Amino acid sequence: MATEYDLVILGGGTGGYVAAIRASQLNMKVAIVEKSELGGTCLHRGCIPSKALLRSAEVYQQTKKAEIFGVEVNDPTLNFAKVQQRKNAIIEQLHKGVQGLMKKGKIDVYQGFGRILGPSIFSPMPGTISVEYENGNENDMLLPKNVLIATGSQPNTLPGLDFDGEYIISSNEALEMEELPNSMLIVGGGVIGIEWASMLNDFGVDVTVLEYQKQILPTEDKDVAKEMKKQLKKRGVNIVTGADVQADTLEKDNGVAIEAMVGDKKERFETDKLLVSVGRKANIQNIGLENTDIQISNHTIDTNEFYQTKESHIYAIGDVIGGMQLAHVASHEGITAVEHMAGDYTQKIDYKSISSCIYASPEAASVGLTEVQAKDEGYELVIGKFPFKAVGKALVYGETDGFVKIITDKKTQDLLGVHMIGPQVTDMISEAGLAKVLDATAWEISQTIHPHPSLSEVIGEAALAVDGIQIHG
Ligand code: NAD
Numbered sequence: 001m002a003t004e005y006d007l008v009i010l011g012g013g014t015g016g017y018v019a020a021i022r023a024s025q026l027n028m029k030v031a032i033v034e035k036s037e038l039g040g041t042c043l044h045r046g047c048i049p050s051k052a053l054l055r056s057a058e059v060y061q062q063t064k065k066a067e068i069f070g071v072e073v074n075d076p077t078l079n080f081a082k083v084q085q086r087k088n089a090i091i092e093q094l095h096k097g098v099q100g101l102m103k104k105g106k107i108d109v110y111q112g113f114g115r116i117l118g119p120s121i122f123s124p125m126p127g128t129i130s131v132e133y134e135n136g137n138e139n140d141m142l143l144p145k146n147v148l149i150a151t152g153s154q155p156n157t158l159p160g161l162d163f164d165g166e167y168i169i170s171s172n173e174a175l176e177m178e179e180l181p182n183s184m185l186i187v188g189g190g191v192i193g194i195e196w197a198s199m200l201n202d203f204g205v206d207v208t209v210l211e212y213q214k215q216i217l218p219t220e221d222k223d224v225a226k227e228m229k230k231q232l233k234k235r236g237v238n239i240v241t242g243a244d245v246q247a248d249t250l251e252k253d254n255g256v257a258i259e260a261m262v263g264d265k266k267e268r269f270e271t272d273k274l275l276v277s278v279g280r281k282a283n284i285q286n287i288g289l290e291n292t293d294i295q296i297s298n299h300t301i302d303t304n305e306f307y308q309t310k311e312s313h314i315y316a317i318g319d320v321i322g323g324m325q326l327a328h329v330a331s332h333e334g335i336t337a338v339e340h341m342a343g344d345y346t347q348k349i350d351y352k353s354i355s356s357c358i359y360a361s362p363e364a365a366s367v368g369l370t371e372v373q374a375k376d377e378g379y380e381l382v383i384g385k386f387p388f389k390a391v392g393k394a395l396v397y398g399e400t401d402g403f404v405k406i407i408t409d410k411k412t413q414d415l416l417g418v419h420m421i422g423p424q425v426t427d428m429i430s431e432a433g434l435a436k437v438l439d440a441t442a443w444e445i446s447q448t449i450h451p452h453p454s455l456s457e458v459i460g461e462a463a464l465a466v467d468g469i470q471i472h473g
Helices: 014-025 040-045 047-064 080-104 171-175 191-203 222-234 327-341 371-376 392-397 425-437 442-447 457-466
Strands: 002-010 030-033 108-110 113-116 129-132 140-149 153-155 183-187 206-211 238-241 243-252 256-262 265-271 273-276 280-282 314-316 355-358 363-368 381-387 403-409 415-422
Touching (some): 002 014, 002 113, 014 040, 030 140, 040 080, 040 171, 047 171, 047 191, 140 327, 183 191, 191 222, 191 355, 222 238, 222 371, 222 403, 243 265, 314 327, 355 425, 363 425, 371 381, 371 403, 371 415, 392 457, 403 442, 415 425, 425 457, 442 457
Parallel strands (some): 002 140, 030 108, 140 314, 183 206, 206 238
Antiparallel strands (some): 113 129, 153 280, 243 256, 256 265, 355 363, 363 415, 403 415
16 A cells, blocks of 8 residues: 655755645645654754854864953863764754654654655556665555655765775764864865864864865855965964875874875875865665656756756755755755645746855855856956955954955946855855845945944945945955
């Protein structure tokens, strides 16, 4: 017997569970099949735990620097076990919250591995879901009108650098470390690499980052990447760009040693642990795609702009379709997909209006095109840039490094991109996101009167700087 549903979602991560809630609001009978825990990577192995650790690292550093604010503290010490306990408590609380939301939405959750079947006795179309259980319980069969694949991604590694959980680790294992190592070599200076470099440095770990490209954070605006590198180096993080890691030189014995070609020079690096953060790969293995006509390119599932695969009743969203591998992107793709399958009015997502954030210290955030991308697209640019050090609240806050950079089209005055690095920019970027959604110009941003004193004044000033009429610089 198969249980009938309007929608079955494979994967209960941020993309999957948000889609399930939207489907339930639209009166669909919906089920999630989740092999591990509701909340997925973001809640258990990604955004939330890493941000909890980053916050502890920040508090530790701020306490050490408290004297600057006239607060005298005797020799603060770090209790890493408590740092981990706090992180785990946050995850647990949010996990319970997601479970509660599933109950509220009357969403059935099957804790097992979901596989898409081809045409069968249940249906002439592919899309019946077989749920397999680890404990050997008999499979459940689910017969949905629509399927949503939201199975996420997992850390990628390099050939010869297989994760062993002890010396060579991914961000998954790094989050579970019971003790801090003395030193960490990070291969890959993208978002994960830089967040971990910043956090571990704040915790007192000796950190080296090896980045293959000439620029860390290669997808960020070059000025932001340059400022991030400058700030991290000032704090003692060793950053080596243009580093070609030679996996065949790996030695593991009470620590790790490995060589990299840096230009034409060979350099040897010795470390307690090596964290590989060179991207994530889509979880498309064993979910039954071979039983369907679903197309795959570059190891990700092909979809149209409403996230339909070649099998129009099977949708896919989030990291499995590639693009911006971000939790908030996955959840909005999920909402769009569900509204589309329900025949509800829905809008295509404009990826150039989506903010992305780096929660290092300093924080960085952006929306839209980088300067290089905008030039490559043929725009003639007018750029306004304003530093935090000219804003009173930044001085009060005690963090004056960084800037906001606004990139506009000379011809139309359209906002092309906004890039920020400095205090609290991961919260402030939403103003730029809203401006993009509302198709605002820099002038309109400058006419939005920013409260004084506030860090957000830097956005108003950067917008004025587009016309060369900034007040405080
Ligand atoms: P990434 O793509 O951001 O960065 C990978 C980095 O590794 C790149 O800089 C790349 O040039 C480098 N690299 C590749 N091969 C290399 C090699 N052989 N040697 C040295 N460097 C090499 O990937 P990530 O940092 O692993 O993150 C994975 C995904 O998760 C990304 O899409 C990221 O946006 C997302 N994520 C987002 C956040 C956030 O929103 N704050 C946090 C963590 C992860």
